[in-house]
Amino acid sequence: MAERIKHLVEIAKEARIPKKRAGYIEIAEFQKSDLTKGYFCKACVYFLDVQGGKCAIVKSQGEDCNGRFSKVIAPFGYCSLWAPNKSMLKK
Numbered sequence: 001m002a003e004r005i006k007h008l009v010e011i012a013k014e015a016r017i018p019k020k021r022a023g024y025i026e027i028a029e030f031q032k033s034d035l036t037k038g039y040f041c042k043a044c045v046y047f048l049d050v051q052g053g054k055c056a057i058v059k060s061q062g063e064d065c066n067g068r069f070s071k072v073i074a075p076f077g078y079c080s081l082w083a084p085n086k087s088m089l090k091k
């Protein structure tokens with residue numbers, strides 16, 4: 001059973017969308033911004049705050065739209081698949 005789950009996790013990882021195709025970018029100037037406001041990965045429902053940052057649907061590894069390579073989805077990143085994490089919205 002554990003092997004099956006491991007296999008399914010690997011399939012799910014491979015099925016993720018490459019950064020470039022998702023329109024993913026990072027702008028270093030936003031690193032110290034309030035990431036709960038605006039269109040940042042940190043405020044996206046698909047962002048997973050583990051091991052430096054992962055996304056449930058975009059691959060962590062690879063080249064982004066700015067030609068930059070990294071192994072994480074940064075909290076200050078952004079892509080065209082962004083969807084709001086309603087638990088982070090402030091009134």
Ligand code: SF4
Nearest residue numbers: 041044047055079082
């Ligand atoms: S904005 Fe895009 S890359 Fe960032 S967490 Fe959301 S879906 Fe993933």
